[in-house]
Structure formats: C-alpha cells, structure tokens
Amino acid sequence: MSTVLCFCLRGIIPGPIEFTDEVLFANAHPSMSHMSPDFARVFGDCIRMTRQLLYSEDAQPFLIAGSGTLGQDQVSANLVEPGENALVLHSGCFADSFADCLQTYGANVDQIKAEIGGAVKEADIENALQAKKYKIVTVTHVDTSSAVLSDIKAIPNVVKRVSPDTLVVVDAVCSVASEEIQMGAWGIDVVLTASQKGLGTPPGLSILVASQKAVQVFENRSTPVTTYYGSWKKWLPVTKAYENNSAAYFATPPVNLIYAFHASLTQIMQGSVSLEQRFKLHQEVSRRVKKAAEEIGFKGVPLSEDVQANGMSALYLPDGFTVSDIVPRLLKKGVVVAGRLHASIKGQ
Amino acid sequence: MSTVLCFCLRGIIPGPIEFTDEVLFANAHPSMSHMSPDFARVFGDCIRMTRQLLYSEDAQPFLIAGSGTLGQDQVSANLVEPGENALVLHSGCFADSFADCLQTYGANVDQIKAEIGGAVKEADIENALQAKKYKIVTVTHVDTSSAVLSDIKAIPNVVKRVSPDTLVVVDAVCSVASEEIQMGAWGIDVVLTASQKGLGTPPGLSILVASQKAVQVFENRSTPVTTYYGSWKKWLPVTKAYENNSAAYFATPPVNLIYAFHASLTQIMQGSVSLEQRFKLHQEVSRRVKKAAEEIGFKGVPLSEDVQANGMSALYLPDGFTVSDIVPRLLKKGVVVAGRLHASIKGQ
Structure with missing residues (x-):
C-alpha cells in the first residue's frame, strides 16, 4: 500500500494550518x-x-x-x-x-x-x-x-x-x-x-x-x-x-x-512583509520544499512547474516505498503528512 | 420611546451567554x-x-x-x-x-x-x-x-x-x-x-x-x-x-x-449538580429574578407562570418609564439588557 502525500506550507497538512x-x-x-x-x-x-x-x-x-x-x-x-x-x-x-x-x-x-x-x-x-x-x-x-x-x-x-x-x-x-x-x-x-x-x-x-x-x-x-x-x-x-x-x-x-x-x-x-512579498516568499519556500523532496526521490503530482501550487505540495511516493516506510520516518523529523485525497491516484 | 427588555439567566442578554x-x-x-x-x-x-x-x-x-x-x-x-x-x-x-x-x-x-x-x-x-x-x-x-x-x-x-x-x-x-x-x-x-x-x-x-x-x-x-x-x-x-x-x-x-x-x-x-438539579436551579433563580423585577415595577411578557421560560425573562417597561430612564440605571448595577426583539411589542 502506498499513497499520495500532501504537504501544506504553513501547517504541513492540507489544512487546517497552524494558528498564531x-x-x-x-x-x-x-x-x-x-x-x-x-x-x-x-x-x-x-x-x-x-x-x-x-x-x-x-x-x-x-x-x-x-x-x-x-x-x-x-x-x-x-x-x-x-x-x-x-x-x-x-x-x-x-x-x-x-x-x-x-x-x-x-x-x-x-x-x-x-x-x-x-x-x-x-x-x-x-x-x-x-x-x-x-x-x-x-x-x-x-x-x-x-x-x-x-x-x-x-x-x-x-x-x-x-x-x-x-x-x-x-x-x-x-x-x-x-x-x-x-x-x-x-x-x-x-x-x-x-x-x-x-x-x-x-x-x-x-x-x-x-x-x-x-x-x-x-x-x-x-x-x-x-x-x-x-x-x-x-x-x-x-x-x-x-x-x-x-x-x-x-x-x-x-x-x-x-x-x-x-x-x-x-x-x-499589516505584518512586516507586504502582500506582494508574502506571495513571493510562499513561492520561494515552495520551490525549495519541492526541490528537496525531489532530491530524496519524491515526484510531484503536478505535471509541470507552471501548475504547481505554492501553498501546498502533493507528491507521489518513491518507487518501492510504502506509507509504512515513509510516514514514521517523516514523523521522526517532525513532518506531518496527509494522504488519500485524490480518488484516482489513491495509493500512489 | 420604550422597549421590551429581555434577560437571560447566565449571560443577562438573550444569547450569546458568557463562557467559562x-x-x-x-x-x-x-x-x-x-x-x-x-x-x-x-x-x-x-x-x-x-x-x-x-x-x-x-x-x-x-x-x-x-x-x-x-x-x-x-x-x-x-x-x-x-x-x-x-x-x-x-x-x-x-x-x-x-x-x-x-x-x-x-x-x-x-x-x-x-x-x-x-x-x-x-x-x-x-x-x-x-x-x-x-x-x-x-x-x-x-x-x-x-x-x-x-x-x-x-x-x-x-x-x-x-x-x-x-x-x-x-x-x-x-x-x-x-x-x-x-x-x-x-x-x-x-x-x-x-x-x-x-x-x-x-x-x-x-x-x-x-x-x-x-x-x-x-x-x-x-x-x-x-x-x-x-x-x-x-x-x-x-x-x-x-x-x-x-x-x-x-x-x-x-x-x-x-x-x-x-x-x-x-x-x-459531569459538573457538581445533576441535570435534574440544574433545571431546578434554573427555575428557582428565574422565579427570584422575575419576582424582584415585578417588585420594582416591571411586568413580565408571558401571561402566566406556566408559560414563563426559566432560562430568560422578557419584561415590559413600567408605565411612564422609557429606555433612556431604565437602561443606564441597570447598567450602573451591572445588568445588561437587550431590547426590540418582538416586532408586535417593540417599544413597550
């Protein structure tokens, strides 16, 4: 069994995010x-x-x-x-x-x-x-x-x-x-x-x-x-x-x-960054997250960069890995993931 | 101008009440x-x-x-x-x-x-x-x-x-x-x-x-x-x-x-009183509130005791009094009231 993992930038799960x-x-x-x-x-x-x-x-x-x-x-x-x-x-x-x-x-x-x-x-x-x-x-x-x-x-x-x-x-x-x-x-x-x-x-x-x-x-x-x-x-x-x-x-x-x-x-x-800067920061951080995920073997669900969201990431499991391999390891590093949202790619 | 005053036992206005x-x-x-x-x-x-x-x-x-x-x-x-x-x-x-x-x-x-x-x-x-x-x-x-x-x-x-x-x-x-x-x-x-x-x-x-x-x-x-x-x-x-x-x-x-x-x-x-005691307490306190209100000249909107709510009270203003007479006096005593809810007796 494997699954699609979805990361959300601020709260690491696709909502609800963490609150200040x-x-x-x-x-x-x-x-x-x-x-x-x-x-x-x-x-x-x-x-x-x-x-x-x-x-x-x-x-x-x-x-x-x-x-x-x-x-x-x-x-x-x-x-x-x-x-x-x-x-x-x-x-x-x-x-x-x-x-x-x-x-x-x-x-x-x-x-x-x-x-x-x-x-x-x-x-x-x-x-x-x-x-x-x-x-x-x-x-x-x-x-x-x-x-x-x-x-x-x-x-x-x-x-x-x-x-x-x-x-x-x-x-x-x-x-x-x-x-x-x-x-x-x-x-x-x-x-x-x-x-x-x-x-x-x-x-x-x-x-x-x-x-x-x-x-x-x-x-x-x-x-x-x-x-x-x-x-x-x-x-x-x-x-x-x-x-x-x-x-x-x-x-x-x-x-x-x-x-x-x-x-x-x-x-x-009214925070320390303007709205424009906020969206740019989301984009930069998102690219770093996605790049790091790719380097360790994940593939993103979105087919190309121009359709990649900046507020969340959805990733396919690396070949040969299962949820029970991945999730406990991520949890140990403090990363919480959510799975199983898209019916057609459930389990990948 | 006068109005109908509504009291709610726990929060003194007909909702929202105070929270613990x-x-x-x-x-x-x-x-x-x-x-x-x-x-x-x-x-x-x-x-x-x-x-x-x-x-x-x-x-x-x-x-x-x-x-x-x-x-x-x-x-x-x-x-x-x-x-x-x-x-x-x-x-x-x-x-x-x-x-x-x-x-x-x-x-x-x-x-x-x-x-x-x-x-x-x-x-x-x-x-x-x-x-x-x-x-x-x-x-x-x-x-x-x-x-x-x-x-x-x-x-x-x-x-x-x-x-x-x-x-x-x-x-x-x-x-x-x-x-x-x-x-x-x-x-x-x-x-x-x-x-x-x-x-x-x-x-x-x-x-x-x-x-x-x-x-x-x-x-x-x-x-x-x-x-x-x-x-x-x-x-x-x-x-x-x-x-x-x-x-x-x-x-x-x-x-x-x-x-x-x-x-x-x-x-x-799971509080210190049972549900049964809770309802009884509401009834007792409500009767005391209504009695005290009557003694100072208010008349309840409900026509008789058997149709009087225990969780709130609605009162007509005493004859000759207006909202601007009453509300500031009640406020000074820490009593908050809400008015104007029932269209047909608005202003009484």
Missing part, C-alpha cells in the same frame, strides 16, 4: 453580543480587509458561519437558476463536489477534466464556451487533492472574449492568502474560501466575495432562491449593515471566529 | 486535523453527550458549522417535501423565520398564532390536525422574543393522538440545557439548537438531534433533497463515522468549536 498565538487568543475572546457596536466594527473591518486582500475595490464579501462547502452552496443556489448551464473545470476532486452541488440546485453541469496533475487547457475552455451558453464557469484555484494550480488570470480572459456574460467563479479554499488573487484586475466574479487554510483562522467561517456583476446577476434572477441558510436575499442586508459598522440580524454570526479572523487578517495585511 | 474559562481555553486549542483520531474521539464524545443531554437513547445528532438557523434549514429541506403541509405554532418571532424557511423549500405552511405572551392552546392544535394532514408541527420551546415557554411534553401527546405520523419539531435554540427536554419519553422527533445559549459555547455550531422516526421519514423521501450544505444524505455518514470515533469528510467541521462544546458539555453533564 494572537489568533488563538482572539478565538478565546470573552462573550460579546453580535448586536453590539464594538463587535460590528470588528466585523466591518473583516469585510473591508477581505476585499482588500483580493485586490478588489467594490466586490461584496459574505462572512457566514459554515465551512468552505457553504461557498459552493451559495454560488449554486444564488447565481445559477434551475435548468441553466454550468461548466466545471476539473483539476482534482473538489470539482466533483462543486458539480454535485450545482446539480443539487438544478443546474445542467458539464465538466472538462484535466489529466491528473494538470490544469484544464485554455483551448478546451474556449471550445466549450463556443459550443454552449454557460451561466458560470467554476475553477479550483488550487485543488487540495492534486496541488494543481489553475491559471485564474488567464481563464477570465478567455471567458470575457468568448462569452462575456458568463460568470467566473474561483474555488479558492486552498489558495487565498497563499497565492495572489487580483479579483478586480483579472475579472473574477466570485472567490470562495474558508478560514482554516491560508487565512490562518480555525475552521467554521465561510468566506465568499462576489463582484458587483455577480450581485447584479443575483438581483436579476427570474426565479426565487431555493435555499434559506445560504440565501443572499437574507445575507446582503446583513453584510452591508456590518460594513457600515452597525449590526443586523438574520442568523447569529460566529462571533469568536470573527475576532480570530480579524487578528489573522491584521497580521496578513 | 475552560470553554474559552478549549476554543483556543492548537490546530488539529479534523481527520485525526484524537479529534474524532472528541467529536464522538460530543455526539454521545448531546444525545444524553436530551434524555434520548437512539436519536441521531448532527453537529455542523453554522448558526441555529441552519437547524430550521435542515428540518425544512430534509423532512418536508415540496407541496407537503407544515403547521407552525407561533409564540414569538422565531416562528416567522421557521415558516419563511419551510416555504422556501416548498412546504405549504399554516400558522397558529398565540396571543402575545401566551403559548398556542392544545385545543387549537388538535383542531388544526383534525382539519388537515401535516407532515410536521413545529414549536418554539422558548421564543427569545417573548420568553414564552411552550409545553413540549403535552404537544407531542396531542399530535400522537390525533395525527400519529406527523413529526414534532422543537426549535430549542433558547432552551437546551436551561429547560428540561426529554426527547425520548415525550416523543419529540427533532430538537434543533445552537451552541451559544444554554450550551455555553461560542456561536457557530448548529446542533440538531433527530429521532429514528425522523431519520426514517428522511430516508423514505420520494423526491431528492434540494439543499446541498444541509443535506442529511451528506451528513449522516459523517456523523455516524465520528460517533464510531473515526473521521469522515463532507465539509470541514468547526474543530475548535467542537473542543469548546466538549468542554461545556463535560461541565454540564
């Missing part, structure tokens, strides 16, 4: 009412910093108690109406769950599957968009099961050229704050993520940012939204109120996690 | 993988203790990242199929959101509205059940907006007598661990709640417990579930795996909140 003392301290904040002005200001700060982290000027963040999966749910329920078409770019198993989610809400889903360790080719996306009208295209920025990095700067360009009305949705659970995402300049309509990976906050917070174009598409729906908990009809007034530093109620926010997220965002945005 | 040091310490737990055996055991304990707290032997708990509202979502999406009838017993404004949620998922909703400060009468429930076939009846155990306590021991009896197939769903966000709930003996099919009130854990955890009868009804659906994030099809295998002390994945659980919930449940279940 400041974040854990904030997560132990004494009870605060979610309706208090003090909390509203902190929540407002989180909304503003989230937008800034994605280099956006006017996109609309939603911070809701839930996991990253709730982001897929929000996209599927709010932006695609029953019977509309969705194109899912598949570079690992998180595309399968997105397709499943979209179908649950009534979308007709087509998938373009990249070869294992590769990203979907632009020419294939272009052909698909020319053949059929799609409401949205979804792409996993970094798929945790393959460590493949998709080019989310190039994809919106293809979409804009061939099918300008189609929304570009990036599942960025495993990339926000580890990889650069210029939401505004690159023309991305939705970035969805979660608290527990690059954002360095305990799990339990769904973070989604929607462009004004996406919000417009939502507002111009011809059918009602068929979800309750993830409905933007409920959450839009709430997120707007908190951004305005005042409280509003639909469902109780995860108050302590918001304090923790605030601490982490503050460290990311 | 042990709970906050657990919420600052260093990062743990949600797939680790250590975490799986803690999650398993939480599932078992939640069941025990509701005096059930075999009901199925679901612990999911989300707010209490996600419980209403789960019930509406998993237990009621489009076009089926739901009866909502209205004793405060949380019935309005439950009705809204049920309608979102396609249910035909009827409401029986109690007079303000009262609970719905058994005779009215009986008449409604005789007139129409309902898939579920929902009742808010303690409505945060009115502090009215509904009799969730008597209601399942009426339902069982008149319409034995109808499921009884209790919205117990504001009552679990403050009021006694004997899920098994009283014949309740769903108890839904959240972490931040009687359960003494920061907000962000949706807690729902379903009877085996409710699970059967879910499994015998003739139409697919139309939600993704709250779908029991996804969560049933996960909760069963964790109860078996092994990990499973659909969406990342809120790991730190689970540690915090474990700390709080341990204090509740």
Whole structure:
C-alpha cells in the first residue's frame, strides 16, 4: 500500500494550518453580543480587509458561519437558476463536489477534466464556451487533492472574449492568502474560501466575495432562491449593515471566529512583509520544499512547474516505498503528512 | 420611546451567554486535523453527550458549522417535501423565520398564532390536525422574543393522538440545557439548537438531534433533497463515522468549536449538580429574578407562570418609564439588557 502525500506550507497538512498565538487568543475572546457596536466594527473591518486582500475595490464579501462547502452552496443556489448551464473545470476532486452541488440546485453541469496533475487547457475552455451558453464557469484555484494550480488570470480572459456574460467563479479554499488573487484586475466574479487554510483562522467561517456583476446577476434572477441558510436575499442586508459598522440580524454570526479572523487578517495585511512579498516568499519556500523532496526521490503530482501550487505540495511516493516506510520516518523529523485525497491516484 | 427588555439567566442578554474559562481555553486549542483520531474521539464524545443531554437513547445528532438557523434549514429541506403541509405554532418571532424557511423549500405552511405572551392552546392544535394532514408541527420551546415557554411534553401527546405520523419539531435554540427536554419519553422527533445559549459555547455550531422516526421519514423521501450544505444524505455518514470515533469528510467541521462544546458539555453533564438539579436551579433563580423585577415595577411578557421560560425573562417597561430612564440605571448595577426583539411589542 502506498499513497499520495500532501504537504501544506504553513501547517504541513492540507489544512487546517497552524494558528498564531494572537489568533488563538482572539478565538478565546470573552462573550460579546453580535448586536453590539464594538463587535460590528470588528466585523466591518473583516469585510473591508477581505476585499482588500483580493485586490478588489467594490466586490461584496459574505462572512457566514459554515465551512468552505457553504461557498459552493451559495454560488449554486444564488447565481445559477434551475435548468441553466454550468461548466466545471476539473483539476482534482473538489470539482466533483462543486458539480454535485450545482446539480443539487438544478443546474445542467458539464465538466472538462484535466489529466491528473494538470490544469484544464485554455483551448478546451474556449471550445466549450463556443459550443454552449454557460451561466458560470467554476475553477479550483488550487485543488487540495492534486496541488494543481489553475491559471485564474488567464481563464477570465478567455471567458470575457468568448462569452462575456458568463460568470467566473474561483474555488479558492486552498489558495487565498497563499497565492495572489487580483479579483478586480483579472475579472473574477466570485472567490470562495474558508478560514482554516491560508487565512490562518480555525475552521467554521465561510468566506465568499462576489463582484458587483455577480450581485447584479443575483438581483436579476427570474426565479426565487431555493435555499434559506445560504440565501443572499437574507445575507446582503446583513453584510452591508456590518460594513457600515452597525449590526443586523438574520442568523447569529460566529462571533469568536470573527475576532480570530480579524487578528489573522491584521497580521496578513499589516505584518512586516507586504502582500506582494508574502506571495513571493510562499513561492520561494515552495520551490525549495519541492526541490528537496525531489532530491530524496519524491515526484510531484503536478505535471509541470507552471501548475504547481505554492501553498501546498502533493507528491507521489518513491518507487518501492510504502506509507509504512515513509510516514514514521517523516514523523521522526517532525513532518506531518496527509494522504488519500485524490480518488484516482489513491495509493500512489 | 420604550422597549421590551429581555434577560437571560447566565449571560443577562438573550444569547450569546458568557463562557467559562475552560470553554474559552478549549476554543483556543492548537490546530488539529479534523481527520485525526484524537479529534474524532472528541467529536464522538460530543455526539454521545448531546444525545444524553436530551434524555434520548437512539436519536441521531448532527453537529455542523453554522448558526441555529441552519437547524430550521435542515428540518425544512430534509423532512418536508415540496407541496407537503407544515403547521407552525407561533409564540414569538422565531416562528416567522421557521415558516419563511419551510416555504422556501416548498412546504405549504399554516400558522397558529398565540396571543402575545401566551403559548398556542392544545385545543387549537388538535383542531388544526383534525382539519388537515401535516407532515410536521413545529414549536418554539422558548421564543427569545417573548420568553414564552411552550409545553413540549403535552404537544407531542396531542399530535400522537390525533395525527400519529406527523413529526414534532422543537426549535430549542433558547432552551437546551436551561429547560428540561426529554426527547425520548415525550416523543419529540427533532430538537434543533445552537451552541451559544444554554450550551455555553461560542456561536457557530448548529446542533440538531433527530429521532429514528425522523431519520426514517428522511430516508423514505420520494423526491431528492434540494439543499446541498444541509443535506442529511451528506451528513449522516459523517456523523455516524465520528460517533464510531473515526473521521469522515463532507465539509470541514468547526474543530475548535467542537473542543469548546466538549468542554461545556463535560461541565454540564459531569459538573457538581445533576441535570435534574440544574433545571431546578434554573427555575428557582428565574422565579427570584422575575419576582424582584415585578417588585420594582416591571411586568413580565408571558401571561402566566406556566408559560414563563426559566432560562430568560422578557419584561415590559413600567408605565411612564422609557429606555433612556431604565437602561443606564441597570447598567450602573451591572445588568445588561437587550431590547426590540418582538416586532408586535417593540417599544413597550
């Protein structure tokens, strides 16, 4: 028996990563009412910093108690109406769950599957968009099961050229704050993520940012939204109120996690390195890790350097080695690994 | 201008309540993988203790990242199929959101509205059940907006007598661990709640417990579930795996909140007072608070003692007093109040 090993830079497993003392301290904040002005200001700060982290000027963040999966749910329920078409770019198993989610809400889903360790080719996306009208295209920025990095700067360009009305949705659970995402300049309509990976906050917070174009598409729906908990009809007034530093109620926010997220965002945005330096450092460290792993006999899952994630690494076991050979040795050196994420290469 | 004041016993506002040091310490737990055996055991304990707290032997708990509202979502999406009838017993404004949620998922909703400060009468429930076939009846155990306590021991009896197939769903966000709930003996099919009130854990955890009868009804659906994030099809295998002390994945659980919930449940279940004594103490303290409030001129919102919640109190302002008279005086005495919850008596 052997397996695929996935390393994540900060926490050495593909999430949750380790948290700083400041974040854990904030997560132990004494009870605060979610309706208090003090909390509203902190929540407002989180909304503003989230937008800034994605280099956006006017996109609309939603911070809701839930996991990253709730982001897929929000996209599927709010932006695609029953019977509309969705194109899912598949570079690992998180595309399968997105397709499943979209179908649950009534979308007709087509998938373009990249070869294992590769990203979907632009020419294939272009052909698909020319053949059929799609409401949205979804792409996993970094798929945790393959460590493949998709080019989310190039994809919106293809979409804009061939099918300008189609929304570009990036599942960025495993990339926000580890990889650069210029939401505004690159023309991305939705970035969805979660608290527990690059954002360095305990799990339990769904973070989604929607462009004004996406919000417009939502507002111009011809059918009602068929979800309750993830409905933007409920959450839009709430997120707007908190951004305005005042409280509003639909469902109780995860108050302590918001304090923790605030601490982490503050460290990311106002730390000793700029955002640009942060992404560069991730890239440099990632290359060193991958080079060292190759030197001792591992082969990376991503097929080439241009599709290698910088926030995590997925490696095939060296020939002739098994998990029980490798894992105890790595553990002795303080390296924790996670395995078995991508169904098709399970055991390699 | 005046208002309705709501007191909550432990935290003096109607949630979130104050947390113990042990709970906050657990919420600052260093990062743990949600797939680790250590975490799986803690999650398993939480599932078992939640069941025990509701005096059930075999009901199925679901612990999911989300707010209490996600419980209403789960019930509406998993237990009621489009076009089926739901009866909502209205004793405060949380019935309005439950009705809204049920309608979102396609249910035909009827409401029986109690007079303000009262609970719905058994005779009215009986008449409604005789007139129409309902898939579920929902009742808010303690409505945060009115502090009215509904009799969730008597209601399942009426339902069982008149319409034995109808499921009884209790919205117990504001009552679990403050009021006694004997899920098994009283014949309740769903108890839904959240972490931040009687359960003494920061907000962000949706807690729902379903009877085996409710699970059967879910499994015998003739139409697919139309939600993704709250779908029991996804969560049933996960909760069963964790109860078996092994990990499973659909969406990342809120790991730190689970540690915090474990700390709080341990204090509740293994503390110096038994569960029975705990509920009795709540009742005694509540009566003292209400008596003292009456003596200084406040009148309770609940119309009589038998519908008064023990975990919180809602009071009308004394005649001639305004919020600006009262709130600063209470604050000086260290009493924090929350207002404006029930739309119909806002300002009284």
